[in-house]
Amino acid sequence: MNSKTKIILIAATSFFSILCLLLAFGDSTTSKANESGNVERKIEDLAIDKKQERTKITAKYQIEPDKPVLILYSSQIKNLDLKKLKEDLGEKNVGVDLEKELIHLYMKDQISADGRGTLTFETINQNQTYFEIRDIDHQIMKSEFLNQPIESNTETESKPLNNGLETGELLKNPNSVTTETSPITENDQPSTEPDKGFDGNHANAPGEQINDNEESPLSGWEESKKLKISPVLIKDNPDGPDVYQVIYFGALNYALEKTDVIDSVGGRPVHGIFVAAGNGRKNNITAANHAIITVPPGHDVYETQAEDVDPNGNTWITNTFGDGHINIGDNSVTEKFGSQRNFVTTNLYDYFKSSKDFKSPYMLGPGNEDSDGPDTISLVEEEPFPPRFYMKKNANGTKYPAQRIVFHQMFDNYHIKISITQGFNPDGSLYVRTVFKNVGTMNIPHFTGYTFRDITFMKNHNYGAMEKDNILRSLGGNRGVYATRKAYNGSMELHMDTFDDAPFAWAAQGTKSSYFASTDGLPLWPRKAKGFPWKKNINDNYERPFFNIDDLANASPENEKGLGKKAIANNDNRNWDSGVSMHTMDQPLEIGEKVSMAYAIDVVPISNHPMIELHQKGSFEDPLVLQPNQKELKIDGGWFHFGHPEVNLNYLIKEWDPSQPDKTYTAEEILAENLSMGTKKQTAAEQKVGTRFPWDKTISTEGFAPGKYVIAVVAVDTSKDKLQSTVKQLVFEIPRVATKEPQLEITSPAPHTQSNMFEPTSDILRIKGIWSDMDSESITLSYSFDDENPKKLLDHEKNIPGSVMPWILPEFNIKDINDTKPHKITFMIDDHDSTTEDPTKTFYFARKDGSYQLIAPQEIKFGMHNVPNGKTKTVKPQLFGDLEIRDFRKDNSSPIRVTLKTAEFKSKNNQELDTSVIFDQTHFPAGQKLPFKEVKNIPGEWLTVTDYTKQLEKELKLKLKRPNETSDGTFKSHWVWEACDSIS
Secondary structure, eight states: OOOOOOOOOOOEEEEEEEEEEEEEEEESSSOOOOOOSSSOOEEEEEEEEEEEEEEEEEEEEOOOOOSEEEEEEEEEEGGGGGGHHHHOGGGGGGEEEEETTTTEEEEEGGOOSSSSEEEEEESSSSSSSEEEEOOOTOOOEEEEETOOOOOOOTTOOOOOOSSSOOOOOOOOOOOOSSSSSSETOOOOOOOOOOOOOSSSSSSOOOOOOSSTTTTTTTTTOOEBBOOOOOEEEEOTTTTEEEEEEEEESHHHHHTTTBOOOOOOOOBEEEEETEESSSBBSSOOOEEEEEEEEEOOTOTTTOOOOOOOOOOOOOOEEEOOTTOOOOTTHHHHHHHHTTTTTTTESSGGGGGGSSOOOEEEEEEEETTOSSSSSSGGGGGGOOOTTEEEEEEEEETSSSSSEEEEEEEEEETEEEEEEEEEEEOOOOOOOOEEEEEEEEEESOOEEEEOEEEEEOOOOOEEEEETTTTTTTTOOOSSSTTEEEEETTTTTEEEEEEEEEEETOOOOSSOOOOOOOTOOOTOOOOOSSGGGGGTBBBSOOOOOOTTTTTTTTOOOOTTTTGOOOSBOOOTOOTOOOOOOOOEEEEEEOOEEEOOOEEEEEEEEEEEEESSSSSEOOOOOOOSSEEEOOOOTTTEEEEEEEEEEESEEEEEEEEEEOOOOTTTTTTTOOOHHHHHHTTTEEEEEEEEHHHHOOOOOOEEEEETTTOOOOOOEEEEEEEEEETTTTTOOEEEEEEEOOOOOOOOSSSSEEEESOOOOOOOOHHHHHHSSEOOOOOOSSSSSSSEEEETTTOOOOOEEEEEEOTTTSOOOOEEEEEEEEOOSSSSSSSSEEEEOOOOOOTSSSOEEEEOOOOOOOOEEEEEOEEEEEEEEEEOTEEEEOOOOEEESSSSEOOOOOOOOOOEEEEEEOOOOOTOOOBBOEEEEEETTEEEEOOOOEEEOOBBOOTOOOOEEEEOOHHHHHOOEEEEOTTTTTEEEEEBOEEEEEOOOOTT
């Protein structure tokens, strides 16, 4: 009698060890405990000797003698004396990775038989330095912050983190998130990308590149068959719960449960007797969601939600109705759970069932399954265009994660690919960007893309009756809206004007559930009325955000409500609304063309400290440029304070110091200038709900020489404690006065000079600049890459004599530049006047050497097989993902060796199969390593990619024997990939 035995291998964890990258298969993560013996890994004593110019650190440690490896991490690694460390330990025993801020120490000659030894290292200065001493598995044994400044009594001070994983460097401009953020990933893999240390202003945090191709093996995106959360630690609390902000797609409970992507877009599960648990799809994957998870000691951020909440366990705070709802016993809940009210769609349905008015097109929500039109218009499920989910560990040149969902809508030859990307800006805020691309075989004469985002705050997958009704208030200046909830412990701000590809129109009204069809209902039924989201001669219902595609709604200056005012258009008598709706401009979308739409989100915790916002944006990398004869600069912003009725607003203006390009002024430095913007007051009712209030200041710039300047602002309350807000600042530039000869400047990105080259972290350069000319009617701007033939950027572009004029090279692709040599792009301006000299400006850049990266299959499945008791069978695997090494190291680096360590296959009840692995015609018992060939990087190339995928597919087999009396079931194994260079 044959029995079925299902054997599955699943990718789970990843980590570095002795300059080794390890990826593991199995459900369990790497244990923090030492399994090789009874030796406890620890720092027994740490002595800090502060000298006049440097600090000496002496650590007495205990580790296993057979694993003599320590790892130093420092977010200020250049403050450490690496030269002396190599002299003391021997150069071959010290591996330095500046990009990841790690120093790997091979302590074989510095350890006793019982595993004890002493590590000594020094700093080269007395600057602030945070460091960690880690063991071979990157578990932190000791951390210290040297020369730490005296902390003020403010809750918004950043502190060094100690989360047992990679720690981000201290933010230079912490914003309203109020604490330093540090990414952690379930598959912790240190980034190969450097943190550029962007300024903390939205304008300098553009989110992921618009044309970023997730299918490129060099993009950094890794596909996952299962939905997951990507957490960032925002509050490290040694004596209490840690606080994480997490991003995910769909509902939180499904992301925590790692639901399959394709399972998410299936129908609602059956509840009771043949009754579906609500309408629409099981899980709305087009919902770009985020949550706050509070994790007490002894708990984990990845713990799944339960219907009965543990009062001593995790707390989950979400902000969308249905996000995290798991109580399927209540139909009022089940119809909405799965985060059905946040969704993205298009007007493609209008080409199947015409509304006969392209300005008010019909559409389907992506969750629609039973419409009168083809379901593929809603969301394609089947090959070759199933929805796909991607994750990136170090996105946009930062140390923060990002996620992406890609899905398709199609009808006949009309075909739209929709990519939704969300991640963290360098200042800790979030961005959500949706790209709509015509990948069909027909041009689309009228195209609009839509996002509908519900706002409902919930705690532990429930909401209180008094907490669900949100008052959406304006951020002022058509910038967006915010809502405040005590249960959320703060406010959520949606900024609709942050990016160049901001929504064309947006309204503080909406939203339907994702299974809606805009042709349903009758005009007499407002909530089901025909034509959502368009107002069609019906009452001004909250579900009708726009009259037609030309209606800008809250994006129009005519509908500006003012900072802190209710944002609901034409309905000031109602106290609540359900969300925000937005769409792109109506435009033709030809084959291969795309349009994007992005917005930003700030989570502002409730605090006893005042908060201040500065609306103008500009940084060293991308300054705000004034006109040369401009006599004054008007700045404005908002303030609010939950803790006190009065605040004083102060500012500072200084010439920008190129030796400290990222300097953020302190509140004390600002107050010392004694430049006041006055005292502001609020009522007790306004204080209770955190109402925002506007402020503005006109600053004279008369007499300022050309160059960059910094303005910094701070709010300080009038209480006896004089509590301070975080500092917000702006870098602006005064250009030279226009002359008869044209003037040309490159303003962004910085640096870009020959002596201080820009180091790109993506394959696209976006270069901005200005020109001016006193008397010419037009100019022509050209550019040349590495002295190749020039190409025109602007041809006879109109010039306004005497004014500064902006220009931009939006997308310059450097994907094919695979070296670390200096390169240049030279810009040339021609004012068409033979009597004047035409200047040039050159942008210099160079790739930077880094580390190496192991990409391994996230799943290896051996399928389901009939294996009789006592019989043997040899099976081949199915790989989910590629196996390759990406080597960013400098020329002539040590070879990299890849191995795969196998293990036994066990079932849930701990039954075990008798297995061995066959690779390259050699049998390897469970527990042994499979060797791959050593690989070297190619001299002169910035990136060397070695692909092992075909070799693995061809040569890997599993020989299994089923022991007698073994039950049917799923058997799993924990396999470990390892990539090591010669130091190991």
